[in-house]
Amino acid sequence: MFVDCRELPKGSQVxxxxxxxxxxxxxxxxxxDFHERRYKVVLLESGxxxxxxxxxxxxxxxxxxxxxxxxxxxxxxxxGGSTNCWLGWCRPLDDIDFQRRHWxxxxxxxxxxxxxxxxxxxxxxxxxxxxFDYHPLTWxxxxxxxxxxxLTFGSSDIDNVxxxxxxxxxxxxxxxxxxATASNIQVFLHANATELETNPTGRAVEKVHVTSLTGSAFxxxxxxxVLATGGIGKAWPINNLxxxxxxxxxxxxxxxxTGASRMSCVCCRLAQRWPPGPFQ
Numbered sequence: 001m002f003v004d005c006r007e008l009p010k011g012s013q014v015x016x017x018x019x020x021x022x023x024x025x026x027x028x029x030x031x032x033d034f035h036e037r038r039y040k041v042v043l044l045e046s047g048x049x050x051x052x053x054x055x056x057x058x059x060x061x062x063x064x065x066x067x068x069x070x071x072x073x074x075x076x077x078x079x080g081g082s083t084n085c086w087l088g089w090c091r092p093l094d095d096i097d098f099q100r101r102h103w104x105x106x107x108x109x110x111x112x113x114x115x116x117x118x119x120x121x122x123x124x125x126x127x128x129x130x131x132f133d134y135h136p137l138t139w140x141x142x143x144x145x146x147x148x149x150x151l152t153f154g155s156s157d158i159d160n161v162x163x164x165x166x167x168x169x170x171x172x173x174x175x176x177x178x179x180a181t182a183s184n185i186q187v188f189l190h191a192n193a194t195e196l197e198t199n200p201t202g203r204a205v206e207k208v209h210v211t212s213l214t215g216s217a218f219x220x221x222x223x224x225x226v227l228a229t230g231g232i233g234k235a236w237p238i239n240n241l242x243x244x245x246x247x248x249x250x251x252x253x254x255x256x257x258t259g260a261s262r263m264s265c266v267c268c269r270l271a272q273r274w275p276p277g278p279f280q
Contacts, residue, residue, distance in 0.1 A: 015220075018222060022045070023080070031187075034184065035182050035185065045079050048078055080170050080173065081172075139162055190214075191210045208220040
């Protein structure tokens with residue numbers, strides 16, 4: 001069920017077993033996991049069903065430190081999130097990605113790659129991919145050496161790897177009808193989570209405050225909250241928790257780590273037109 005939060009009476013309050021902030025790949029996947037179960041799910045999406053410039057402009061801002069593309073140019077802020085603009089390249093993380101490396105501050109995950117394997121298998125179906133198999137030799141055997149030949153490198157530091165290509169799967173389109181007809185899932189569009197109000201200990205979120213760009217405001221009272229706004233997008237709501245003053249020190253520690261790391265594609269310029277100017 002879709003709800004345009006701009007049409008809600010100001011000050012409305014919605015209860016939910018689970019409130020998911022972010023209607024991209026992660027948020028939609030999690031919501032569908034509860035499809036037609038006994039739990040009431042609220043999914044908050046900042047945009048609508050289509051792209052609009054005003055909502056997209058919420059990504060505007062300066063990137064401090066390492067150079068990075070404008071978020072407004074490399075992300076999409078409407079139902080489906082950045083699956084609306086990705087090209088479909090898929091590859092699981094490697095073992096080393098989970099390990100602590102002394103030359104990378106803050107590296108290391110609290111679990112290993114093996115714990116993600118069951119979820120990788122499920123993700124293959126969600127993304128319309130072939131079976132979970134990223135072994136180069138397997139693909140070479142399947143396709144034959146003429147269609148899958150490998151490069152030979154003089155260094156053991158460089159490997160041949162396999163990527164799979166999704167069509168790409170646009171989650172906002174592919175799963176729209178399921179979300180629209182789900183009896184236990186409410187998708188609130190144009191709904192920007194502006195504040196997470198916690199209990200006095202700061203260990204639970206008691207209320208999510210939501211506002212649209214037109215000024216309408218309501219709140220969600222959840223039993224549980226999931227932030228599904230991406231690695232960069234999570235920084236803002238976490239750093240804007242409304243907690244008691246006694247938690248100021250913990251909040252500072254949380255703020256210093258949140259958003260400090262990200263994963264992105266490696267981009268390089270292969271050519272530049274000269275003289276510069278629009279093509280005729």
